[in-house]
Amino acid sequence: MAYTIGSSHExxxxxxxxxxxxxxxxxxxANRSLILAAPFITSGPLRMVAHSxxxxxxxxLDLLTNFTPDSLISGSSNPRAMADLVSxxxxxxxxxxxxxxxxxxxxxxxxxxxxxxxxxxxxxxxNTEIGVLVxxxxxxxxxxxxxxxxxxxxxQLRPEKLLQLADLTDRFSQETGTAQSQAAGAxxxxxxxxxxxxxxxxxxxxxxxxxxxxxxxxMALRGGSKTTHDIHLIVQTIHPDMxxxxxxxxxxxxxxxxxxxxxxxxxxxxxxxxxxxxLIGGKWRLTSTDGR
Numbered sequence: 001m002a003y004t005i006g007s008s009h010e011x012x013x014x015x016x017x018x019x020x021x022x023x024x025x026x027x028x029x030a031n032r033s034l035i036l037a038a039p040f041i042t043s044g045p046l047r048m049v050a051h052s053x054x055x056x057x058x059x060x061l062d063l064l065t066n067f068t069p070d071s072l073i074s075g076s077s078n079p080r081a082m083a084d085l086v087s088x089x090x091x092x093x094x095x096x097x098x099x100x101x102x103x104x105x106x107x108x109x110x111x112x113x114x115x116x117x118x119x120x121x122x123x124x125x126x127n128t129e130i131g132v133l134v135x136x137x138x139x140x141x142x143x144x145x146x147x148x149x150x151x152x153x154x155x156q157l158r159p160e161k162l163l164q165l166a167d168l169t170d171r172f173s174q175e176t177g178t179a180q181s182q183a184a185g186a187x188x189x190x191x192x193x194x195x196x197x198x199x200x201x202x203x204x205x206x207x208x209x210x211x212x213x214x215x216x217x218x219m220a221l222r223g224g225s226k227t228t229h230d231i232h233l234i235v236q237t238i239h240p241d242m243x244x245x246x247x248x249x250x251x252x253x254x255x256x257x258x259x260x261x262x263x264x265x266x267x268x269x270x271x272x273x274x275x276x277x278x279l280i281g282g283k284w285r286l287t288s289t290d291g292r
Contacts, residue, residue, distance in 0.1 A: 030107035040118035043081035080166035213267035
C-alpha cells in the first residue's frame with residue numbers, strides 16, 4: 001500500500017506492504033550507483049542485487065553495515081555473501097560502522113527507500129515493516145552524501161577480510177555446536193577475535209583514532225554548531241567500539257576521565273590548530289562555508 005505526497009515527479013510515498021517488490025524495482029532502476037545501508041544483511045537480498053539487470057553496468061555499489069559479533073553469530077550478517085557480491089559485481093565496496101542502525105537504500109542519487117526493513121529475507125518478505133519511497137533528486141542526493149560520509153569514517157573490508165570474518169564465524173559455530181558446555185567461553189573468544197580483526201583493519205587502512213574522530217567531528221559539524229557534549233554523544237553513537245566507557249585515561253595512577261573523551265579533545269584541538277573548526281560561545285563550528 002502506498003500513499004503519495006507531492007507531485008508525480010517529486011513524490012514521497014508511504015510503503016507498508018510489498019517490500020520485496022519495492023526493493024527489486026529500486027535496484028533494477030539503478031544505472032550508475034547503489035548505496036545499501038543496513039545493520040543486518042544476508043545472502044538472499046544480495047543475490048537479488050547481483051542478478052539485477054543493470055548490476056554489471058554500475059559504477060558504484062556500496063554496502064554499509066555493522067558487523068557486531070552477535071549479528072555474525074546469529075547469521076543476521078553474512079560476510080561470505082558480501083564477498084560473493086564483490087566477486088559478481090567488482091565495483092562493490094563493503095564498510096563496517098559499529099553504530100549503524102539505519103536502513104536506507106539509494107539508487108543513482110535520485111531515488112531512495114528509507115525504511116525499518118533490514119536487508120534480509122525476513123525484512124523483505126515476512127516482517128511488518130514501514131517506510132517511505134522517495135523519488136526526489138535533492139533528498140536522495142543528500143541521503144547518499146550522508147551515507148558516503150558515514151562510510152568514510154567506517155572500516156572498509158575487502159573480499160579476503162570478509163572471508164576471514166566468515167571463516168572465524170564458521171569455526172565458532174562448529175565449536176559451539178559440538179561442545180555446548182564451552183559456549184560461553186567460546187562466545188567471549190569469538191567476540192574478542194572479531195573485534196580484534198576489525199580494529200586491525202582500521203589500523204592497516206591508515207586510519208588513526210585521531211583521524212577517525214577528526215573526520216567524524218567534521219561530519220557532525222556540517223549539521224550545525226555543537227557543544228563538546230553534543231560531539232561526544234554523536235561520536236560515541238557512530239563509533240561505540242572506539243568509545244569504551246570502562247577505560248579511563250590514567251597517569252601515575254591518577255584517573256583523568258574517559259580515555260576516548262580525551263582523544264576527542266585531541267582531535268578537536270588538532271582541527272582547531274589547522275583552522276578547520278573554532279569554538280564560539282561554547283559551541284564548535286566549521287570555519288569553512290563549504291562544510292569541509
